[in-house]
Amino acid sequence: MNTTFPRPGLWSQLAWRFKPVDCGAVACTGFTGLAASLPADVREFVSDSYPRNHTFTPLVDRLVPKRKLAVRVAGLSRYYPRPLSSLLDLSCSKGYFVFHAASHPLCERALGIDLSDECLDVCGRLKSHFANARRVDFVRLTLPELSQRIDEFGGPFQTALLLNTYQYLFFGSTVAPAVGQDHREIFRLLRTVCSGRIIFHNRLQLADLQSDPQSRASQAGTGALYHPQAIRAAAEEFFRVTELRRWLGRPVWLLDAM
Numbered sequence: 001m002n003t004t005f006p007r008p009g010l011w012s013q014l015a016w017r018f019k020p021v022d023c024g025a026v027a028c029t030g031f032t033g034l035a036a037s038l039p040a041d042v043r044e045f046v047s048d049s050y051p052r053n054h055t056f057t058p059l060v061d062r063l064v065p066k067r068k069l070a071v072r073v074a075g076l077s078r079y080y081p082r083p084l085s086s087l088l089d090l091s092c093s094k095g096y097f098v099f100h101a102a103s104h105p106l107c108e109r110a111l112g113i114d115l116s117d118e119c120l121d122v123c124g125r126l127k128s129h130f131a132n133a134r135r136v137d138f139v140r141l142t143l144p145e146l147s148q149r150i151d152e153f154g155g156p157f158q159t160a161l162l163l164n165t166y167q168y169l170f171f172g173s174t175v176a177p178a179v180g181q182d183h184r185e186i187f188r189l190l191r192t193v194c195s196g197r198i199i200f201h202n203r204l205q206l207a208d209l210q211s212d213p214q215s216r217a218s219q220a221g222t223g224a225l226y227h228p229q230a231i232r233a234a235a236e237e238f239f240r241v242t243e244l245r246r247w248l249g250r251p252v253w254l255l256d257a258m
């Protein structure tokens with residue numbers, strides 16, 4: 001089967017910004033008995049919790065993204081290879097991108113990893129109401145752990161998402177240590193889990209990071225290592241990098257495996 005890797009031109013990127021987003025068009029269908037069986041605290045968690053750009057409403061048979069999430073799903077999924085055959089979300093949060101991918105007819109596997117037990121618990125509950133549950137998995141793993149165990153999950157994925165998380169991989173966070181504060185090691189590991197395209201949308205300037213990674217950077221004295229040129233140079237050892245126009249305040253990079 002031929003796979004295409006869309007690489008939009010300047011005009012198409014600009015035109016896209018002015019398109020209205022239809023939340024219903026990027027809803028995840030294929031659920032049964034969802035709204036009635038989810039406890040109120042779970043419904044509240046998925047519809048109103050951090051991160052606020054990853055919230056949605058569970059209806060009886062579908063998840064409907066709130067506007068900020070709908071904008072991101074519509075804007076980022078248009079870079080998925082066609083057809084989408086497998087997807088890995090490297091920080092799946094409440095799982096929306098994973099369910100959305102698994103709703104694509106030819107997507108045989110969709111895996112979400114994260115380190116938030118609360119999120120993974122909610123993803124598991126949603127999965128138990130999802131018709132394509134056998135295609136979907138959510139697991140508590142770090143990137144180095146997944147890299148070691150990638151064959152257990154069917155081998156490297158065609159498509160991967162790394163969204164708003166790179167700074168935690170680099171500097172570490174309350175839930176996991178840094179991946180050596182080493183850009184090259186992070187991209188080496190990313191290449192072991194993705195054989196096609198990574199869609200990369202992250203904060204790449206130290207000054208743009210939240211207070212926790214900034215304070216880790218200053219404690220370790222490694223803040224000067226965190227800048228787009230260093231990150232791109234490391235990515236280019238393993239991926240062909242297409243840098244798109246800034247979108248939602250941050251660059252979007254398409255990383256195609258070499």
Ligand SMILES: C[S@@+](CC[C@H](N)C(=O)[O-])C[C@H]1O[C@@H](n2cnc3c(N)ncnc32)[C@H](O)[C@@H]1O
Binds near residue numbers: 054091119165174
């Ligand atoms: C800002 S949220 C982004 C979630 C999702 N990718 C999105 O864009 O909607 C950051 C995510 O990174 C996860 N995380 C935090 N520290 C991490 C670490 N050290 N390694 C990997 N993931 C981490 C959090 O659990 C959270 O789901």
